[in-house]
Amino acid sequence: MTTATSHLARLSPRASCASCWNWLPHVHYPIVGYCTLWAEATFDDYYCPGYVLLEIKTERLYWCSTCRIKLTREEAALHWSHGHRIFRSAYVEPDVKEEIYEG
Amino acid sequence: MVRKWIDYKTEAWVQWCPGCGDFGILNAIYRALAELDIDPSKLVIVGGIGCSSRSVYYIKANAIHTIHGRAIPVASGVKLANPELTVVVTGGDGDLLGIGGGHFVALGRRNIDMTVVVYDNGVYGLTKGQAGPTLPVWLKTKALPHPNIQGSVNPLLLAFAAGYTFIARGYAFHLNQLKDLIKAAIQHRGAAVVDVLQPCPTYNDIMTNEWYEKRIYYLSEDSSWDPVVRSPQELKEKAPKILEKMMEFEDRIPLGIFYQNTYMETLEERLEKLMPGYLSSPPGRRPVTKPLAHPFELFKDKVVQV
Amino acid sequence: MTDVSLIIGGPQGGGIESAGQVVIRALVAKGFNVIGTREYHSNIMGAHSYFHLRFTDKPARALRLPVELVVALDAESALTHVWDVSGKGFFVYDADSKDQDAGRIASMELSLKKRLKETLGPKGGATVGNAVRLVEERGATPIGLPLKALLKKVSDETASPLAAIAKTINVMGLAAGLYLLGIEYNYIAKGIELQFGGRPKVLKPNLVAAKVAVDYVEANYGKQRALPDGPHKGRRRMLASGNDIVAMGKVVGGLTFQTFYPITPSSDEAFYVEENMYVDVNGSKASIVVLQAEDELAAVNMILGAAAAGARASTSTSGPGFSLMNEAISMAVMAEIPIVISLWMRAGPSTGIATRQGQQDLLHAIFAGHGDTPKIVVASGDHREAFYDAIKTLNWAEEFQTPVIHLLDKYLAATITVLDEWELDVSKLEIKRGKREEAPGNDYKRYEITEDGISPMAPLGKVPMLVSSLEHDEYGMVTEDPVDREEMVMKRLRKWRTIANSIPEEEKLVLHGDPDARVTLISFGSTKQAILSAMEDLAASGIDVNFLQFRILSPFPAETASKILERSEKIIGVEANFQDQLSFLLRAHTGIYVPYRVRKVNARPLYDSEVVHAVEKIVKEGAREVVVSSGA
Incomplete structure (x- = not known):
């Protein structure tokens, strides 16, 4: 049974945007995302020297792109232990409202 | 033509109890209208439901007797449809601050140029004296089987928070002073409220004429009192004092103009900015004679040429 | 003759709206009539939504299920619409999503997960891959688009920033789908231009994305035969x-x-x-x-x-x-x-x-x-x-x-x-304002007693007058007098009769189809076109029905309705409620009981296909009540 503290391990065996602290996956299509370091979009399998391994350490809200939901640190660790993809946050296109229906 | 107060009186029998504060308010309204010489053809009185709302039948004007709590939205529709009309809402504290409380707030936010006169006696008269929204907590009038366990709303603070740009309080039987307050409210450009304290001799045996007379005084007794606010800066400076006076309601009850904001634009002015020409051809007067145009001409954003 | 339906599904906010708009424009450019609706959750972001369209060279009346094409932009869409694709249709999905399991899709309704498990469990689980296998077994052609690889290709072929390219996933899906249905790239491009023409930064990558998707389909599934153009090319349409x-x-x-x-x-x-x-x-x-x-x-x-x-x-x-x-x-x-x-x-x-x-x-x-x-x-x-x-x-x-x-x-x-x-056309339309009185006299009576029950109405602001919600006399003055009261009630009654008599019967109800048909469907509102469309199919299969559409429900056209319905042997009510509200009104006004019902209560539109099915069940099999349940 995984405990809530086992998240200190690397999230991805391989360094790429998908495990980088600087990278926010697209809210709907997480194969692309937004790099806050370079201020541009990249694919999830890109890599750059600015790579910083994402760790679920800081008390803050995280984004689970598997569940498309914001999580507390503890919840994020738990989701990660179940194989979910955890990120610092998500990228939402600025003009997303054009695609949304009244509900 | 200079009109006299009697010119605003209708032939209808005024069916209020003897000693009702409504009489005082009605007479103050007549006199305010006469001094302003308002043409009854261009005057609209809108009432909700309750003793006081019947004022609509007693004032010579265009009058609408609406449904309970909805006088303000009906009046707002009238004013926006034809801004050249003078619009006055008459209603009780139950109508305007209880069932119609949401609309009372919204009018402040909109700052439509009209006047709301609250006949404030703390009880629902027509239905035999239940507690109104301004009846203080723990008061037990003779009409109530138990003391009032619900707190009261402060109409002035509510109006201030909502954004009314003219806020005054009067007393029903101080005819001259009340007339002046209503006059100033009608003359004010923007949403104005006059909260009029009044006894209900039939159901409120606590807040009687004597009770009020012992407590009330006029803000203008202090010669330095100046409720007019001409800029956001001035509002910041004067707000603490205004709020302090609005909150005073125990041994001493102040009357007079608490607040008048002269810089805030009205909703009609905002509409005119958005749609130049609105004021000269508003919804109630815009000629409508034939279909505007073919939809393919009007709604080009929906047309594709393929 | 062309008559094709399709569904494009994806997450709310994920480009479904513009996808639908592009498809409609492309199809209109190709000369077809189109109808398309949006189905979506009460949600701002992420829940499943879809556009359901039909294009044809006949009038595009109503939606139809199953469809000839499903384009699923995400795993949830692929799983949700697994039952919606016809045996001859195409099922376009993200090839990288095959392993995704319904159990792991947070936004999916629990009941749907259960239904998917029941359907796909025997295949080894509710995954996209198994959904694709099921679709294939039923005769449809699955088209797995490698969206990520294609997106990279788009990125390589345009100088646009990836942020703009990321937004082309929807267009890749629809372009692949439309091409499979026989819509050529130039029409797809036209649709994209019409939708994004004012925004060059968006237009360019979308055009490239569409081309990449079309090329991929052509390279892997062969050149598709183009549909003949529809009959409405080159027109201004709304x-x-x-x-x-x-x-x-x-x-x-x-x-x-x-x-x-x-x-x-x-x-x-x-x-x-x-x-x-x-x-x-x-x-x-x-x-x-x-x-x-x-x-x-x-x-x-x-x-x-x-x-x-x-x-x-x-x-x-x-x-x-x-x-x-x-x-x-x-x-x-x-x-x-x-x-x-x-x-x-x-x-x-x-x-x-x-x-x-x-x-x-x-x-x-x-x-x-x-x-x-x-x-x-x-x-x-x-x-x-x-x-x-x-x-x-x-x-x-x-x-x-x-x-x-x-x-x-x-x-x-x-x-x-x-x-x-x-x-x-509005040229023959009149604006009517009734007995509007712009110059009322001093003795103006707002509620003047008149024969037709309608009094001249002056707007406020002309002369003093009374408008009252209390019972009133002719002047609007409040009254409780029994004679006044009766007079005013009778005035309102006469007015109601005036209304009933003034509005022409042909405004109130319309009998569509063969007046001598033995079977009559009755309905009101937006079911009209589904029923009309179904009638064509029913006629083709030898069932002659007509359709009495109630347009004005109050005042109710009792007499005309009775006359029409007296000739019918079988009356079938079609409504999207369970109280049979139109039938209730009909019986209250005419005494006519409607014994047969087609009921739609799953909160989805009525599809013409299910009207056909339900009427056949009633007419051929003697069913009394058919609950139709299509729609995702």
Whole structure:
């Protein structure tokens, strides 16, 4: 049974945007995302020297792109232990409202 | 033509109890209208439901007797449809601050140029004296089987928070002073409220004429009192004092103009900015004679040429 | 002959709306008639939504299931629409999503997960891969698009920033799908240009994305045979939703005052009126005051005030808001104030399913308001009717000084259709304002007793007058006198009779199809086109039915309805409610009992295919009640 503290391990065996602290996956299509370091979009399998391994350490809200939901640190660790993809946050296109229906 | 107060009186029998504060308010309204010489053809009185709302039948004007709590939205529709009309809402504290409380707030936010006169006696008269929204907590009038366990709303603070740009309080039987307050409210450009304290001799045996007379005084007794606010800066400076006076309601009850904001634009002015020409051809007067145009001409954003 | 249906699904916010708009434009460019609707959750971001379209060279009347193409932009869409693709259709999905399991999709409804597990469990689990296998077994062709690889290709081929390219996933899906259906790239490109033409930064990557997707399909599945062009190429055509078309009708029809309180599915109507509140007509401006009220109580009471002051006024709402408006509707009857309320029905009761279809407010509209309050209730059957009805309701309200309820629904609200210029001809339309009195005398009586029950109506601001919600005399003065009271009630009764007699019977109901048919379907509102479309198929299979469409439900056309229905051997009620509300009214007014029913209560639109199926069950198999349940 995984405990809530086992998240200190690397999230991805391989360094790429998908495990980088600087990278926010697209809210709907997480194969692309937004790099806050370079201020541009990249694919999830890109890599750059600015790579910083994402760790679920800081008390803050995280984004689970598997569940498309914001999580507390503890919840994020738990989701990660179940194989979910955890990120610092998500990228939402600025003009997303054009695609949304009244509900 | 200079009109006299009697010119605003209708032939209808005024069916209020003897000693009702409504009489005082009605007479103050007549006199305010006469001094302003308002043409009854261009005057609209809108009432909700309750003793006081019947004022609509007693004032010579265009009058609408609406449904309970909805006088303000009906009046707002009238004013926006034809801004050249003078619009006055008459209603009780139950109508305007209880069932119609949401609309009372919204009018402040909109700052439509009209006047709301609250006949404030703390009880629902027509239905035999239940507690109104301004009846203080723990008061037990003779009409109530138990003391009032619900707190009261402060109409002035509510109006201030909502954004009314003219806020005054009067007393029903101080005819001259009340007339002046209503006059100033009608003359004010923007949403104005006059909260009029009044006894209900039939159901409120606590807040009687004597009770009020012992407590009330006029803000203008202090010669330095100046409720007019001409800029956001001035509002910041004067707000603490205004709020302090609005909150005073125990041994001493102040009357007079608490607040008048002269810089805030009205909703009609905002509409005119958005749609130049609105004021000269508003919804109630815009000629409508034939279909505007073919939809393919009007709604080009929906047309594709393929 | 071309008659093709398709579904494009994805997460709310994930490009479904623009995908649908591009598809419609591409198909219109190709010369087809198109109808397309949006189905979506009450959600801002991430829940499943889809566009359901049909294109044909005949009139595009109604939606049909199953479809010839499903384009699933994410795993949830692929799984949700696994039952919707026909045996000869294409199933386009993200090839990288094959391993995704319904159990891991957080946004998916639990019941749907269960149904998927039941269906796909035998194949090893509710994964996209197994859904694809099922679709394939049923004869459809799965097309796995490697979206990520294609997206990289788009990125390589254009200098656009990846952020713009990321937004082309929807276009890749639709381009692949349309190409498979026989729509050539140049039409797809035209659709993209029409949708994004004003935004070059968006246009370019989308064009490249469409090309990449089409090329991929061609390389891996062969060159597809192009469909012959439709018959409507090279025309100016209008694409409008039901919300749009009602707003247009109101603006064209001389509306001067509109209020609203936000509520689905009515808000987009108010939005479009607001967008056109200051339109240019022959060099001068026509202004409409559009105001967001603090609640529906205010929304309706504001228009009461505005109308009394001479405005041509309306508001729009849905069931919950209409509930709040009841008391004011009663006041409008008593005070004789002309107002129009567009009532966009949705699935109830209570908050129900805010974004889904229902026809449950017919009786609510008829009986709204306390104390003998008849009112005109008009139900539009389709966009074109809704446009004209929006104008007619404004006319009737003012002619008869009465509230008019314009009954519409979520399906019409969210459905886009293609209209030709001649379909919206307003040149013969009149604006009627009734007995409007611009110069009342000093002894003006607002409620003057007249033979037809209608008094001259002066707007406020002419002479002193009384408008009253209390019982009143001719002057509007409050009265409780029994003679006054009876006189006023009888005046209102005469007015109601005037209304019933003045509105032509052909406005009230329409008999579609063979008058001598043995079987008659009765319905109201947006089921019209599904039924008409179904009738064509039924005729082809030898079942001759006609369809009595009730357009005006109040005053109810009892006599004409009786005459028509007397000739019918079998009457089938088609309604999206469980109280058989139209049948109830019919029986109340005529005594005619409707023994057969087609019921749609799953909060999805009525599809023509299921009308066919249900009528066959009733006519051939003797079923009395058929509940039709299509739709994801």
